[in-house]
Amino acid sequence: MKDKIFGVLQRVGRSFMLPIAILPVAGLLLGLGSSFTNTTTIETYGLQWLLGDKTILHALLVIMNAVGSAIFDNLPLIFAVGVAIGMAKKEKEVSALSAVIAYFVMNVSINAMLKISGKILADGSIAKDVLDGTMLCTAFLPADFMLFQNHLPFWGDRFCIVLLWTLFAWCFRYLNGIDGIASLQASGFVCGLLILSVLGGLPLLYGNFAAALLGALTALLVYNWYPAKLLLKDGACVSLGFLLGWLTILTAREGTGSCALIYAMYYILEICWAVGRKLIANDGSLVSNTLYYRLNASGLSPAEIGQNVAKLLTVLLVLGSFQVYAPNNYSLPLAAALVTLWFMSKLNNWQEPQQSLKDINREVIRDIKDNVEDIKKIIR
Numbered sequence: 118m119k120d121k122i123f124g125v126l127q128r129v130g131r132s133f134m135l136p137i138a139i140l141p142v143a144g145l146l147l148g149l150g151s152s153f154t155n156t157t158t159i160e161t162y163g164l165q166w167l168l169g170d171k172t173i174l175h176a177l178l179v180i181m182n183a184v185g186s187a188i189f190d191n192l193p194l195i196f197a198v199g200v201a202i203g204m205a206k207k208e209k210e211v212s213a214l215s216a217v218i219a220y221f222v223m224n225v226s227i228n229a230m231l232k233i234s235g236k237i238l239a240d241g242s243i244a245k246d247v248l249d250g251t252m253l254c255t256a257f258l259p260a261d262f263m264l265f266q267n268h269l270p271f272w273g274d275r276f277c278i279v280l281l282w283t284l285f286a287w288c289f290r291y292l293n294g295i296d297g298i299a300s301l302q303a304s305g306f307v308c309g310l311l312i313l314s315v316l317g318g319l320p321l322l323y324g325n326f327a328a329a330l331l332g333a334l335t336a337l338l339v340y341n342w343y344p345a346k347l348l349l350k351d352g353a354c355v356s357l358g359f360l361l362g363w364l365t366i367l368t369a370r371e372g373t374g375s376c377a378l379i380y381a382m383y384y385i386l387e388i389c390w391a392v393g394r395k396l397i398a399n400d401g402s403l404v405s406n407t408l409y410y411r412l413n414a415s416g417l418s419p420a421e422i423g424q425n426v427a428k429l430l431t432v433l434l435v436l437g438s439f440q441v442y443a444p445n446n447y448s449l450p451l452a453a454a455l456v457t458l459w460f461m462s463k464l465n466n467w468q469e470p471q472q473s474l475k476d477i478n479r480e481v482i483r484d485i486k487d488n489v490e491d492i493k494k495i496i497r
Contacts, residue, residue: 132203136196143188150182194220264369282362285381288388289358291403294410295419296345297338298426299354302384304334305430306361309380309437310368318373318441327364343419375446379437379453383429386457408461417467429460 152158154175159168168175188195194217201216202209231237263274292299307330314324340347349357361381368377378385387407394406404410409422433453440449 132200133196135203136192136199139188139195143185145185146181147185147189150178150180150185154178154182264366264374278366282359282366285362285365286355286359289361289384290351290354291388291391291407292384292409293349293351293354294404294407295413295422296343296348297341297419297423298409299349299357300334300338300341301423301426301430302381303357303361304331304338305427305434306377306380306384307331307334307364309376309434310364312434312438313368313373313376313441316438316441318376319368319371323364323367323371330360343423373441375443375450376437376440378450379433379440382433382450382453382457383426386454386461390461408465412464412467415467422464425460425464429457432456432460 153168159165166172168178197216197220198213201212205212228237263269264278269277289299292302307327310319310327311324311331313319314321314327319327337347341349365374365377365381368374387409390408391403391406395401395403398406400406405414409426412422413419433456436449436453436456440446443449
């Protein structure tokens with residue numbers, strides 16, 4: 118099974134190489150063409166005699182600029198054809214034609230859906246509530262977005278966003294003490310965002326991105342699970358945490374930040390647990406004070422720890438999904454925090470024998486009887 122997955126991933130990688138190979142040449146054409154046809158550059162260096170209008174070099178550079186721009190302007194179509202050719206085992210010409218047709222159909226269908234939903238107005242202009250550009254533009258938060266809902270001034274709100282985002286990214290590497298925990302938390306978080314999109318809590322664009330990212334993280338989890346064939350470095354974990362922090366901010370921007378908080382509850386409380394132990398005991402590194410690391414040191418295998426964390430993440434996924442329909446933003450996150458702390462406490466005491474409810478009742482009744490006898494003796 119793993120060999121098949123790895124083979125598919127290899128084929129996907131090879132298919133991307135075909136369109137990517139064009140980009141350096143296109144970049145050179147676009148860079149040289151746009152730089153040396155710039156009026157300011159020509160006038161600054163006094164090159165009107167060589168690169169001015171109606172010269173041979175100027176005409177050649179204009180053509181180079183147009184060719185480079187054509188490649189970058191049609192990059193989605195080039196990737197659609199290139200990936201189809203790379204993924205097809207036979208009849209590659211049929212797959213290339215199918216990719217072109219599918220690309221055009223997709224564009225026309227999305228355009229029609231946007232017009233029906235009112236996102237594109239009758240005059241062809243875009244509605245005010247639609248993000249202009251690619252998903253990357255959503256990283257630049259609008260001025261009316263306040264994470265702390267006007268409890269802080271604008272500069273304070275932005276400072277806290279940057280600080281929390283940095284901490285979220287930097288601390289994610291502390292989940293990398295044993296195999297599989299970091300990739301498991303990342304997969305659970307992104308799976309939650311995909312569920313949010315299905316439930317209508319996030320735009321479809323975010324859902325598509327979450328689905329693609331979940332596929333990559335699932336493949337990572339397969340190879341990062343104990344015993345790991347693929348090890349994550351600290352830099353990779355910080356990058357992954359940076360991406361998850363960005364997705365959390367985008368989720369908060371859409372009004373469902375409390376759901377993302379529930380999905381990341383294990384990660385947040387695991388780090389808080391480690392920091393608390395570090396401050397109290399002042400012993401060892403932050404990783405060695407995390408619960409999962411101490412469980413492994415006490416004899417619980419990484420696979421068993423991962424299975425228990427997966428159960429907790431499943432519960433958090435359910436709570437986070439219900440949060441979409443919750444009347445407030447604090448009840449279910451508080452419940453998720455209590456459930457996570459209880460679960461972590463039970464894991465921390467895994468070596469202690471677990472008593473049944475019947476045994477606990479017997480002990481309580483025995484203690485009550487002993488107390489009654491003591492009271493009788495005192496009265497006598």
